[in-house]
Amino acid sequence: MVKNMTNENKNRLVAGIVLLIAVLIPLVLDKPYYIHVLTMCLLWAYLASAWNIVGGFAGQLSLGHGIYTSVGAYVTVILFNEFGLSPLLGMFFGAGAAVLVSLIIGLPTFGLRGAYYALSTVAISEGLVVLYENTMTIGGLRLGGAEGLIVKLIGDAPLHLQFTSKIPYYYIALVMLLLIIGLSKWITKSRLGYYLVALREDEDGARALGIDVRRTKLIAGALSAFCAAIGGIFYAMLIRYLEPQAIAGAAMSTQMVFLAIVGGAGTVMGPVIGGILLALISEIIRFYLGGYVMGLHLFIYGLIVVLMIIYKPGGIIEVVEHYYRRLMNFRDREVASGAGDSSGS
């Protein structure tokens, strides 16, 4: 029966099945620890996808996306802690602030090319971490400095995004991931997506074809910052604690980049698959090995990442796609449309 379906319908069928499994998992695996791990997998897939908009499609190697997760999270949490503003509303201020910051950073840095842009994002985000660590209050609002900021606990309050159970967080993360996959798909099919890939491949060539390169980068940067900020806000509500290194530091910034690149930067599903798979692997090896030798799990994780980059520079997505096509008996040369789909190697 499957044989007579078009590729697109096969894709829909598979997507439906995967989604159904994702929806049902919490009913089967009901230990909070498992749910938490799965929620983090979805969140990392989401964050990698957020980075992918500017880092993958537009090819601007931002190593400082912790800036946006942290600005979003801090603004939202401060509004909640100090004024009792629900994060459901506060997140628009948080994400809005992140967009503003992305524009302020983007205006001078998007003129830079290659390594210079990457370096400037590192410098700015590292500076920001130091600022967080050394600021106890801003104009009377508590920021918490290096000891971090605790999100006020008010118990089960869905309207304030607080739940005593882990399960609602899982579903929120799932919806967020679905939304960003939809956004990525839309980008690849729209003019914006074509423009981003074009300027990634050749800036002067793009300019000559009528593309305002800086403006296009700013738009991608702002979209990416908005999404990353929402992810940071969700993280804050899930963990209920903001620590500068964790939300803004190199660990956050580089993790997004790793997951997206190892998964397949510049594709819609690469960062999603990379995020879920690597976050899962990293948690499993931490669970089994973390107790024996300190840091061994990180070493092994690093090794996997290095091997992937050496042997599959196009990302896990290439391997997955290859076997998926074979498994599903895809009709050849029914070429997928959309700029970002041509992942190539």
Add this chain to the structure above:
Amino acid sequence: MVQETVLDLRDLTINFGGLVAVDSLNMTVKKGEAVGLIGPNGAGKTTVFNLISGFYKPTRGDVVFMNEKITGLAPYDVCRKGIGRTFQIVKPFGKMTVLENVMVGGFSRTRNPQECRQIAAEVVEMVGLGSKKDALAKNLTIGDRKRLEVAKALATRPEILLLDEVLAGLNPTEVDESVELIKEINASGITIVMIEHVLQATMAICNRIVVLDYGKKIAEGTPAEVTQDPEVIKAYLGDEYETTVN
């Protein structure tokens, strides 16, 4: 019949440090013309294109397009005004297919992906890349890359097309095909200015030729006039040939 002036370069000059790369160039191009821009290596031909298309800002002088000063406009604005250009060192978007490459150009005229795809498909067909429309640009031969370069610029629906050595590196058959293509483009109403080293081809296409040397215009006229010009012969072959030819 008075022909409308499409492009007018007035006293166009640019210095790089102490070097005057283009020196007080005056040149007009009328609608429907095909003008060749020739000259020895380093004469400033590509610099003239970079000045027209907004990649360089002139030190002095103006670029006037359809009676409007466009001096100093950014490249993307120049493109949207109706000036298309190709690059001597081609700039394909490697990881995009041929059709997608051309669509990038088409998007300067429409936001609608379907409409854009249609524009691009027509252009791809016209330049003879129809059978390769789904190939990745990085896998094309140099000949096809040059065609793609023309296709991308054409998809922006230009009034005038600046072609920078689109015949260089092609084999004789490909040169013939490209000459036909450029004639066809010109016949469809698009004004052409082309930089070229393949002189026979230039003469087959252009009704007027401008010769640059050391950033200055040293001759201008029909192909026949220009090739007889002693200044031109001197520029190409050196001083000692001057007497023998005369």
